[in-house]
Amino acid sequence: MESTMNRKSSALILCAGLALACVGFVATPAAQAQGIGVGVSVGIGVPPPPPRYEPVPAPRFGYVWAPGYWMWSPRMHRHVWVGGRWVRGRPGWRYLPPHWDRGPHGNWHFSDGYWAR
Template identity: 65%
Template sequence: MSRESSALILSAALALAGAGFVVAPTVQAAPQVSVGVGISVAPPAPRFERVPPPRAGYVWAPGYWVWNPRMHRHVWVGGRWMRARPGYHYMPARWRRGPHGHWRFSNGYWVR
């Protein structure tokens, strides 16, 4: 094995060891295809946020942790008021543990 190929293998191994997260594409039966990002680092417990008093015409969206790949860690996004949508219910952002132990993030969304 040449010196250059040894250095290349060592560099690749170090890069994989220090990555801190895993990109896990998910392919479903044709024609539906989706791509998600899974990470092996569990999010911290939610931070305590004092919910402000109710505000007419608005819904409180609680804060959540989001993975920041540049910083290789979770970053807190504080809660905020969102304009209410009549006939809809807001489902907050959340983390779910998926297959193979990876954590998957789902943004908040509105449900009829």
């Protein structure tokens, strides 16, 4: 009798854990689909190099070209180039690409690309 109760309790705990894990996996993409995100600010003392020249490909229906940009790599302690890519268009919106701005204290701050009306 006791081993049956232990098995049922273990099975119940396992099912509850799996259900919670599934909720986490399902909830994250739904939040992202609604445009809810987490912003991360990077402030460094090293300015990004000048943008690289990238030829813009021929227009692609339903997409907007997001140009390449320099991203700071803390692991490599330098900027690395992220090549341009196609981003699915949003009617009535315009895409503002990622960029670097110099802050009031001389640090450089990175802003990720986003959609604006």
